[in-house]
Every structure is written in C-alpha cells, then in structure tokens.
Amino acid sequence: MRTFVEMCLPLQLLISLTLSLIYCHADHDISARAAFLRISAPRLPRNTPRHSSPSRLQPSASISSIRSIRRNGIALPAAADGTAASARTSGSDAESSANRICIVGGGFGGLLTALGLSKLPWKVQPEITLIDTKDQFVFLPLLYELAVGTAEQSEVAPLFRELLYGTGIRFVKGRVDSIDVDGKKLSVSGAGGERRELGYGRLVLAMGGEPSAGGIPGVERALRFTALNDAIQLKKEIQRIKRIRDRPARVVLVGGGYIGVELATNLAAALSSQSPPPQISLLHRGPQLMPLSAEHNRKQAIRALREARVDVSLETSVASIRPASDTSGSEVVVQKKGSEDSSVLPADLVIMTAGVRASGLADMVNGRVERGRGGRLAVERTLAVKGLGDVYAIGDVADLGGVEGEGTAQAAFQQADYLVWNIWASYNDKKPLAYRYTKLGEMLTFGPLDGSVAALGDRVTLGGPLASIARRSAYIIRQPTPRQRLRAALSYLGLSSQKGLLRTLVDRFPGRSRATEIPIEGGSSRESDDELSASPPVVKADREEQASGQPWTSLEPLSGPVFVAGATGRTGRRVVRSLLEQGWRVVAGVRPGGITRAEAIYANSSFIGQEEDIKGRLEFREWDGMNEDSISRAIQGCPFVVCALGANSLSLAAPSTVDGKITQNLIRISAATAPYSTETNQLLRHFVLVTSLGTGSFGLPASSLNLFGGILLIKRQSERLLEKSGLQYTIVRPGGLERAGDDYEREHPLVVYGADEKYGGIVSRQQVADLCAQALCRPEVSKNKIFEAVTATGSEAAQLISERQRQGDSATLDTRYRDLMAAVSQ
Ligand SMILES: Cc1cc2nc3c(=O)[nH]c(=O)nc-3n(C[C@H](O)[C@H](O)[C@H](O)COP(=O)(O)OP(=O)(O)OC[C@H]3O[C@@H](n4cnc5c(N)ncnc54)[C@H](O)[C@@H]3O)c2cc1C
Incomplete structure (x- = not known):
C-alpha cells in the first residue's frame, strides 16, 4: 500500500501541475491544447481535416495578400x-x-x-x-x-x-x-x-x-452583477455597507447559481472585519445550489457558504422588492415553495444574479x-x-x-x-x-484565498487556497493577449503583496478560514485568531466550567496525561510508545468507531509490550475532529497534547481537512478549554505539533510537497494559529519520513535545527516520536520553540556516533535530546 501511495504521489503532483496548464490554454485555444498534447495542429480545432490546413494550402498567402492589399489600396489594416x-x-x-x-x-x-x-x-x-x-x-x-x-x-x-x-x-x-x-x-x-x-x-x-427583468416588481431596486459597471457600483456599495456600524448590515443575494454563490462568499470575505458581522442571505428558487456544477464544487461551495455564515434559503422565490418604510434600504418579499404565506427580508443591499437573457x-x-x-x-x-x-x-x-x-x-x-x-x-x-x-472543468472563487476546482470529470479536484491560486494563475494565462497576460500577472502579484495576500497565503493557509470561520458542528464560536492571540488570552466564560473538572494547575512533566491526536497513525503510535516508555500516561485519540482497531494495533506485543505498568497507563478515547464537543471531551483532563495528524489520503483536499481544519480545531479547543494561570499569565497546556520541513519558508526540495494539496502552506497556518493561541507550544518539523526504519538512529543520529534552517533530509518516525516526548519532558528548552529534525549522514554521522560511544551510558536518549534542543534554544 505504501509503495502504491508513493507511486501515486508523483502522478498526483503531475496532475496538479498540469491542471493550470489545461485551464490556461486548452479550453479556449484548441491549437494550444493540441500542442500540449504534442499533436501538431496549427491553431485549428482538433477535428480539422489535416489536408485542409490553411498554412499548407497557402504557405505564403499572408505576405502576398498583405502586399496585394497594399497595392490595391483596399481594406488596409x-x-x-x-x-x-x-x-x-x-x-x-x-x-x-x-x-x-x-x-x-x-x-x-x-x-x-x-x-x-x-x-x-x-x-x-x-x-x-x-x-x-x-x-x-x-x-x-x-x-x-x-x-x-x-x-x-x-x-x-x-x-x-x-x-x-x-x-x-x-x-x-x-x-x-x-x-x-x-x-x-x-x-x-x-x-x-x-x-x-x-x-x-x-x-x-x-x-x-x-439581465432579464424577470417580471419581479421593484427589481430595479436591486443591483445586477453582469457587467463592469455593476462591479464598480458594488465596490461603492461595499464601502457604504461598511459604514453601517450600529446594527448588522443586511445583504440579500437572489440566485443560487455559481455567480450568486461566488458573490456571496466574496462579499462575506470583504466584510469579514465588519462589526457587528453582516447578515448575508442567499435566496435560491431551486432545491439545490449550483445545479449545473460538479459535485466537488457544490460541496466546496456549501462548505464555503457555511464558513462565511451566509444564510441560504432554497426553494425560495422573490415576489417583489419594495422600499423599506424606516430606512433607505429595501424589503425583499419572499415566498417559500408550497407556502401561501410570504415573508419580508429587510436589506441594505439587494443583488440579483438570477435572470439572464x-x-x-x-x-x-x-x-x-x-x-x-x-x-x-x-x-x-x-x-x-x-x-x-x-x-x-x-x-x-x-x-x-x-x-x-x-x-x-x-x-x-x-x-x-x-x-x-x-x-x-x-x-x-x-x-x-x-x-x-x-468539458474541461470549472473553477470557482469563494474569496481571495479560497476556491474550488473540479476538472476531468471530477477526477482532479482542488479546494481552498490552492484552488484559488490555480484559478487566478489560469485566468492570467487565459487573458486574450501575451501582453495582457504579463500585465495581469504583475497586477496580481503587485496587488497581492500590497494587500498582504501572498503573505497571508503562506501564513494563514487555508485561506479565509480564520479561526473565526472554522466550521465546527454544533459550535458557533466566532473568536478570531487575533482574539486568541490577544495578551493575556481571552478566557471564555465557559472556561471555568471546563477547568473545574480538570485536576492540573501547573505543567510539571508527568503531571497529567498526554492526549495524542493521530494515535493510530505511523508517527502517532510511535509517539504513544515513546511517551509510555518514559513514564507518561497517554490518552490515545482515535477516530469514531476506531477503538477496536486501535486496541489491535497496540495489543501487538512487539509494539508496547505486555507490561501491565505500561498498558495501564494507556487509555483510548474516540474523537471527531470536526466536532467541538467531541474535541473538548477527548482532551478533557489532559494538560499535554501532541498532534501527530497528517493527511495520507490521495485526495488533494485531504490536507485542508486533516492538516488544516481538524488540526486547527484541536488547537483552538485546546486553547479555549485550558485553565488560565493569572500567576504566570499563560494558558496551562503544552501543545506539541508535528508538521514538516519547508513549512516556514520556501526551499527545495521540501517546498515541492506543496503540490500535494498545498500541504505545507496549510500546515503553516496551523503553526501560526498555535503560535498565537496562548498555549505553550513546541513545533516539530521532520524531514522525509518514508525511508528510515525505527532503528535508523543507530547509524544516523538525529540533529535538531531551528526554524527555517533545513529544506531536505531524512529522519525516522521513531526519532520524531522521541523528540516529541522529550519536548514534553524538557519544557525549559522546548517551550515556544520550532525544531527541525533531520539526521546526520556520512562523516558527520560517523563523528556523532563515535562521540556518543565515548560518552557511553551518559549519552541517554534523555540527555542527548535535551542537549540537541538546548543547542537550538540558545
Ligand atoms: C460575474 C460573472 C462571472 C462569470 N464567471 C464565469 C466563469 O467563472 N467561467 C465561465 O466559463 N463563465 C463565466 N461567466 C460567463 C461568461 O463570462 C460568459 O458566458 C461569457 O462572457 C460569454 O461570452 P460572450 O462573448 O458571449 O459575451 P460577453 O463576454 O458578455 O461579451 C458581450 C460583448 O458584447 C457587447 N455588446 C452587447 N450588445 C452590443 C451591441 N448592441 N453593440 C455592440 N456591442 C454589444 C458587450 O459590451 C460585451 O462586451 C461569468 C459571467 C459573469 C457575469
């Protein structure tokens, strides 16, 4: 299976790379597609009979005709x-x-x-x-x-x-x-x-x-969105909406096709800093949004609308739009399918995206x-x-x-x-x-850093920021002339850096989904990562309640169990083993319904052995990373958390779910439920996050991993959220994990570096697990640090091994790893 995954990865990277090329040329320029497919066809549709190529029939027609036209004086260009x-x-x-x-x-x-x-x-x-x-x-x-x-x-x-x-x-x-x-x-x-x-x-x-009037009385009160002037007008309207501060501004969009959905989510992003938050409603006559879109895009759209807190009403028609009696706004009279009664939606702005002829x-x-x-x-x-x-x-x-x-x-x-x-x-x-x-596919925008792409009949899919980048890149190359492509590229890069979007892309991946917008079932928290980063951290009202059941008041090593997220994964189970071996109590987090499988993994005698002392310190808890209550319950009573989650599915969307949303949910709930020490002015929870080399800044070969669903950029956003969370944290960024076995340390000693120092190298999962456990044992050297972990090779490895042999028994795992971390911390 592993070999299969490894074999598929390059294929997936290739698909990612070619995706924007397909979009860039192929769908609008058939000759370019032919070139791309290595079919030599000079700017002609694919099914052009080859014998009738104009260039073959009139090899020099162009020059001679222009000369003739010039001589005759007609139709001069x-x-x-x-x-x-x-x-x-x-x-x-x-x-x-x-x-x-x-x-x-x-x-x-x-x-x-x-x-x-x-x-x-x-x-x-x-x-x-x-x-x-x-x-x-x-x-x-x-x-x-x-x-x-x-x-x-x-x-x-x-x-x-x-x-x-x-x-x-x-x-x-x-x-x-x-x-x-x-x-x-x-x-x-x-x-x-x-x-x-x-x-x-x-x-x-x-x-x-x-736009067609659609026979709706008062439709002229609505802004249309089909032309340049509409966008310019909407830009002004957004400024007007932003000035409404005494109550939530209300925007009603009519039409749940892709334009309505894209506009609603983009508007929500543009108004995201508005306080109080705006109420954006999307009304759609049919039973399903974007009925003509690919399934993947529809799902992404629903996700984006939910994150943007757009209130969607299906099977709802607009009967009329009339002036509001008490404000300068409008009232949208709506009727639900099958109901005789109508209701009224007040609106500061109504936008019609439905009805085109x-x-x-x-x-x-x-x-x-x-x-x-x-x-x-x-x-x-x-x-x-x-x-x-x-x-x-x-x-x-x-x-x-x-x-x-x-x-x-x-x-x-x-x-x-x-x-x-x-x-x-x-x-x-x-x-x-x-x-x-x-049909080549469909690309959608849900805001400056969010989007969705479905191509090749839903076989190639992207979501979140990577989709957003792919879309903008494709649109740059889709511009009608080479000169305009260059201008569009410069404009995108210029505006992106001016607005901090490029930086934000790296720092706040995936996209608009700030902590405020992470969807957690059953939860309605709207605090932002900025709020989380406030110093001292905001203690939620329910924190005392949560904390009352928690026995810890300090972060002394071994003072409480460690919750390990991803405990049945290849790295996670080694983290559990390492922690147990060092005397910790461990709560192994497993996905819902996964306890039997987890017990089977851990029952393997070669893994954690049969010692009752060790087994007695291991507890399994099921948790659902998309559910706030479930996360709270899972980590309850655990002053320490190790997150060893990582996407290992072939889906390009997996990183944004696993390394993005679930990881960020865990960080956020860990911060929200941790006791707060007024003495030390900090949250009492130590969170160790395993990410990857190349997460902090660009460097090859590590950064090429981004082609796999933008995974490093997503991991970076999770790192950033953790850095700002108020939790005590340690971030471990390992090098390549696939090639080294558990005994790799014997020939290849671990070397620990600081942030953004390494972009390549190999390390074993066991070495990473040991480093995580040591980070919790040695908070004095690991607190609020980023460690990049790779192993020494060649003469450096030989030198370190002989040094260790000289030290003999004193070179224990504990001291060695502490020294390694301390070296970085200095
Ligand atoms: C907001 C929005 C987003 C969209 N997003 C996508 C998307 O993501 N993907 C996608 O595939 N499609 C998208 N579309 C649809 C797509 O843009 C249209 O299908 C496409 O532009 C149609 O091209 P066209 O050449 O027929 O007409 P248009 O591009 O609309 O051009 C028509 C031109 O004719 C001119 N014109 C009109 N009447 C006259 C006249 N009497 N005399 C002289 N000139 C006239 C107009 O000024 C205009 O320049 C979107 C459309 C909108 C409005």
Missing part, C-alpha cells in the same frame, strides 16, 4: 483605434463590405474570434472590424475580484485599443442597434447619437447576455430567424445562424440546442476557435467544422 476607425466608417463603404468581417461584441467570443482571424493567412486579407459599446474587454469571471478590490481594473477590463494594437483589427466603438440581413449592413450608433451604416460580408453576433439586439435580427431559449439565436453546429449562411452567432447569444457548456466563457472560447476556421473556410471553399464542446 487600420490602427486599433476607435477614433480613426470611426472616421473611416463614415459614408458609404459598400465597395469593401464583401470582404469585411464584422464582429458585434468584444467579449470572450467576439474578441477571440477577431484575434484568431487576424492571425490566419488569407488570399485576400479581409477587413476585420470589431464593434463594442464599451472601450474595454471585460474578463467577467474576475468581476468579483474587481468588486471586492482584489484585482485591478487593468487586469479585469483592459482597453480594446491596447489589446488590438498591432493586430490590424479595426475597432469601432458604438452600439449596433439594427441589423439588415438582406442588405448585409448594420446600423451603429455612437455615444453622441451619431449613426453610421456598416456593410459586411460575414457577420458574427457575439453580444452576450443581459440573450442581448436585446438578437431581437433585431429579422423574423426569419429561429429563436432558442432565453431569446437566443438558434444556430447550426457550424455556428451559422439557422437560415442565414453568412451570419454567425457564438457565446451567450447563441443557442446550440442544449450542447453542454452554454452560457460559459469556456464555451465561448472554444466556439471562437471553430468559428475562426469556419469563416476562413467560407472564404476558401472549404467545409465548415461542426462545433464540439470539450
């Missing part, structure tokens, strides 16, 4: 500058319109189609004209970050002028407000009301969607055109609008009759690739390709 283009569009342009490809809408579908077309070689270079009402392309999946201030506008909404610079694409700023498909022309109106006609040879409709412009395409769901244009698999051969539609405005992925940027990206080919093919008498959607 214009600067991507709205002003210049507008000037040229005035008057009649009928003579050049057959060779003009007009693209209405510069969102994901339209912009990528324009960029793709501009890179193809043409016999006669067409004029590619992109028309949009705005000056900027908007990377909609990053709209949350823009609203809550964790992304800059330059990353989320770059100017078309900059994106199109040097591409030859003409940009026209204006609103297309009518389309004459018989006359093959568009009417474009400018901001000042001026109107122009623009002829086309091929037309691409990529106007996306727009195709852009109203779709209505302008004349009546011959079939309409699909939500007013979308019914299109063939070639992406041509049904009944109109030279008009194409992609993205949110197109209805492909239920093909998966509709209404997502991912689909728009993929459609753009097909469309580029099909338009090129239409000019070159080639067969168009039928669009096929490749």
